[in-house]
Amino acid sequence: MTHSEFAERTTQPIYKRPRVLIADCSNELRNSIMGWQNELLCEMVICDDPDSSLMMAAGRKFEAIIIGVEAGGEERALNLASKLHQLPDKKHVPVAFLLSDKSSESIIEKAQPRCFVCFEQPEDFEAMAKISNRLMIFEHYNALVVSSVAPVTAKLSGALKDASINARCSLHPHRYLEFLYDFEPEVFMIDAELKSPTPVEICEKLHRSKRWNSMAVILFSSSGREIETETLDRCQAAASIDLTDVEKTGAIVKGIARDVREKAQKGTENDYLTGLPLSNQLYEKYVPLMAESKGSPLTLTLALIDIKQLKDVNDNAGHVVGDRVLTAVSNFLMQRVDGTPAMICRWDEDEFVVVLKATTEAAKSLIKNAILDFSLIKIPSYDQPVRLRAGVSSFPDDAASLDALLDLAAWRLHTAKKDPDGVCFK
Numbered sequence: 001m002t003h004s005e006f007a008e009r010t011t012q013p014i015y016k017r018p019r020v021l022i023a024d025c026s027n028e029l030r031n032s033i034m035g036w037q038n039e040l041l042c043e044m045v046i047c048d049d050p051d052s053s054l055m056m057a058a059g060r061k062f063e064a065i066i067i068g069v070e071a072g073g074e075e076r077a078l079n080l081a082s083k084l085h086q087l088p089d090k091k092h093v094p095v096a097f098l099l100s101d102k103s104s105e106s107i108i109e110k111a112q113p114r115c116f117v118c119f120e121q122p123e124d125f126e127a128m129a130k131i132s133n134r135l136m137i138f139e140h141y142n143a144l145v146v147s148s149v150a151p152v153t154a155k156l157s158g159a160l161k162d163a164s165i166n167a168r169c170s171l172h173p174h175r176y177l178e179f180l181y182d183f184e185p186e187v188f189m190i191d192a193e194l195k196s197p198t199p200v201e202i203c204e205k206l207h208r209s210k211r212w213n214s215m216a217v218i219l220f221s222s223s224g225r226e227i228e229t230e231t232l233d234r235c236q237a238a239a240s241i242d243l244t245d246v247e248k249t250g251a252i253v254k255g256i257a258r259d260v261r262e263k264a265q266k267g268t269e270n271d272y273l274t275g276l277p278l279s280n281q282l283y284e285k286y287v288p289l290m291a292e293s294k295g296s297p298l299t300l301t302l303a304l305i306d307i308k309q310l311k312d313v314n315d316n317a318g319h320v321v322g323d324r325v326l327t328a329v330s331n332f333l334m335q336r337v338d339g340t341p342a343m344i345c346r347w348d349e350d351e352f353v354v355v356l357k358a359t360t361e362a363a364k365s366l367i368k369n370a371i372l373d374f375s376l377i378k379i380p381s382y383d384q385p386v387r388l389r390a391g392v393s394s395f396p397d398d399a400a401s402l403d404a405l406l407d408l409a410a411w412r413l414h415t416a417k418k419d420p421d422g423v424c425f426k
Contacts, residue, residue, distance in 0.1 A: 024049065
């Protein structure tokens with residue numbers, strides 16, 4: 001299928017621009033944002049006053065909210081944020097305050113909940129682009145729930161969803177390790193009533209591996225009994241929760257997840273521009289997973305992806321536009337792998353690594369379609385299509401180690417540069 005034929009057959013949006021509500025900004029800031037509208041990689045919905053902001057927020061989905069704050073107007077801004085968070089489905093939407101005076105920050109930061117963040121009012125497009133990027137990766141947490149009682153997992157999943165926590169549930173306790181590698185949760189919630197393996201056996205195994213040291217364990221009892229202190233200690237659990245008070249569960253788990261994330265970020269470097277993990281995290285995740293997979297049906301597909309014209313973009317349009325291309329690729333790839341166990345890393349100046357845990361056929365289809373689709377995306381301030389290319393290798397069919405997979409993918413990437421579709425699988 002040619003690229004034009006594939007484009008004609010595409011029925012779903014290739015890239016969904018995140019929607020951001022702009023509320024209660026000064027005329028000057030509002031006019032600036034309107035001028036930057038077409039250049040940003042998200043859709044800005046601008047409202048003239050608090051009442052129209054509330055009406056707009058009530059009727060549409062937003063990934064983030066931005067509120068302007070003039071000196072002396074901190075209480076007004078906090079009051080509007082509070083009203084917005086009281087709307088259905090808006091309780092945990094991140095709110096950014098754009099401060100005209102930095103002294104307002106101390107007042108705003110005393111507010112709760114902590115999904116508030118402050119930025120200085122942007123003076124140019126690049127500052128606004130960085131703010132919108134920051135909001136798109138703000139406060140996303142994962143929790144894995146393991147129990148053999150389906151109604152309990154459903155109840156917990158609902159409570160976590162209400163707190164904007166992405167929850168996965170497993171009714172098969174013996175598969176917990178597979179879920180952990182797939183999902184990378186900040187919090188692991190374990191039913192204290194499990195018999196085989198028991199919570200203590202699970203936690204003792206986890207604690208023998210440094211891989212899971214930063215993850216928090218929370219225990220709960222599907223039968224409603226009180227969990228013994230000895231069990232909590234042996235599991236090194238961060239907390240236990242009472243299922244009779246499920247309304248508090250989301251807030252408790254979110255607070256623990258936030259602490260886990262903050263501690264992890266202090267010891268981990270991510271790419272400053274895209275927010276993606278760097279290569280060391282790829283090794284930390286997949287080397288032990290591949291080593292432990294002997295005898296199991298683990299299938300991984302690795303794609304080394306590069307940006308064909310990044311040097312030309314930097315030379316002809318400037319590094320600011322080049323950075324915009326890198327951000328667009330990052331956001332696009334994250335959207336494409338959503339729902340599939342995966343990891344995306346910033347690899348080199350113009351390269352990314354994507355690892356997918358899926359059937360080889362499904363993974364290759366996802367990668368090929370992504371490579372074809374990206375050239376249809378309009379990059380702000382650049383009038384030429386930007387193309388991606390990918391070299392792809394698979395575990396265990398092509399190689400048995402991560403380095404061997406990367407070497408093979410790099411070799412195939414050179415071949416992909418000569419292929420019209422820009423992808424090489426063998």
